[in-house]
Amino acid sequence: MPELRKEPIVGIWVIISTERGKRPSDFERVVPKKKAVFCPFCPGNEDKTPPSILVYRNNMIPYSNSNWTLRVVPNKFPALRIEGELIREGEGVYDKMTGIGAHEVIIESPVHEATFSNMHPKALEDVFWSYRDRIMDLKKDRRLKYCLIFKNHGEAAGASLEHTHSQLIALPIVPIAVSEELAGSEGYYKYKERCIYCDIIRQELNEKIRVISENRHFLAIAPYASRSPFETWILPKRHMALYENTEVAEMESLASIFSDIFVRIDAVLENPPYNFMLHTSPFYENTEPYYHWHFEIVPKLTKLAGFEWGSGFFINPTPPEDAAQYMREVRI
């Protein structure tokens, strides 16, 4: 059974995979260029992944096992396990709990070469619906407190398979970065009686210098204190603490702005590796007055060095105003 352990000073929780323990020789010394000779995510290879948790199909096409448009499957090498009892205990000065949770893979398209920039917005919309479906389902498990949804694209950004996919990790704790965001936005709300994200949206729409793209329901900006060059946030204009409360028309807008942003990112930065993550509220916490869900996209352009790791203090060589301008003005 893997363990969740809390760093006792700052409070960061870590999953310790006691069973899959890597040895020194397990770590790669050189980075080989990946060539997908066999892809377990391609249609026809459904038996090479654990059985599906969720499948979307196209009703216009005759049914067959391989005729899917999107699949969610458990991660074959999960960092957490869904079975078992959630036990917390101490070890002297330290605290731990059992590594209960879910670790799933969202295979976003049957097409191996699909990317967020070349997928049809309608197909992207399905990706965003699948996130919602999984959150709604996992929320029923009262041992779990948070569902992290993220995407690693490209080897340098940590993707181990090139076939387009996102990941989901459901946890019995709230990750520290989320807690900090919640605490920060709650503090602001107590002081101002306004949502800080709503204030940011208002100011950005007014100043227009960090706005990258906008549609009826969403806004994409280069955040004021971008930690990384070309960091991009996508926020719903309507105040909403929970991603799962997004409505049908909004989902369409979300897919549309994502499509636009990734066409721009690929045009400006020539198909860079990137990560994105959904920041939404923990399960069953009333964060509605002050929290505001959003996506954070981070192209992987610089190496994070010791400085950033150890300090939480970042050096960003590209002002967000410049990044936003490049993104706005690129020919697409």
Next chain:
Amino acid sequence: MPELRKEPIVGIWVIISTERGKRPSDFERVVPKKKAVFCPFCPGNEDKTPPSILVYRNNMIPYSNSNWTLRVVPNKFPALRIEGELIREGEGVYDKMTGIGAHEVIIESPVHEATFSNMHPKALEDVFWSYRDRIMDLKKDRRLKYCLIFKNHGEAAGASLEHTHSQLIALPIVPIAVSEELAGSEGYYKYKERCIYCDIIRQELNEKIRVISENRHFLAIAPYASRSPFETWILPKRHMALYENTEVAEMESLASIFSDIFVRIDAVLENPPYNFMLHTSPFYENTEPYYHWHFEIVPKLTKLAGFEWGSGFFINPTPPEDAAQYMREVRI
């Protein structure tokens, strides 16, 4: 003038280098293998760096400009500037201040091929004395609040030059990771009236399962909740909040345990890239009752993916107990 900007929700400060602004085409698309054809840090090339701030020499060798054993120079491309006034101001919902600070390079040895594993412990001792000398000097500047000292070794860990060096960034703010450590250890102190690091040292010395190495004044452990495989902390056994209070005999012990640890790291992991960072107290804050300075060493073995970046929640595939055992038992 570069700007310091605070991420308004979590409170992370970022340096925005408005002058050296990178363009999309400035980012490398492929990682070329670096060949040092010319090294500005090698003896004889002193005029290729800004003038020295601090020089150590060997008195046994006749004086010449190139006869140094260690040099500290300003970074040629500093992220912060030492000249100017510290001005704080608001921009709507956002806050910023001028990018005042120091950015220096510690050239640890005249030998291009020197590493922490092949340098003589006496030469390493000089490195640790130079850290102290620079802290004592920068502390006199009342605009500054913190001095970050760190080392990036290897291209994958962010080192842009291969000649052995550390870096120093002195800041007008306390980095968030440091504030969080201070808040955490202060909270523990208020509750228990003990230093949490002292408690950790006691428990680790008692259990012995995560101890890697130990000498008279220092302890090296794989921390209980290591965020990364083979993460290593080096702590003084004596309670001390400030690095600069380290005494002569302790400096000798510190160099000796660093030498031992890096011989082990290189033996176990075959000369991996790594980062380390000194965690010490901010200037002129009375943290003496509860804080305890230490070094954190992180070999760069895994790619940090979107998951870790966005959540502050890490997956570590190597239990620290295993890492410590590999490190203890390796033949050196």
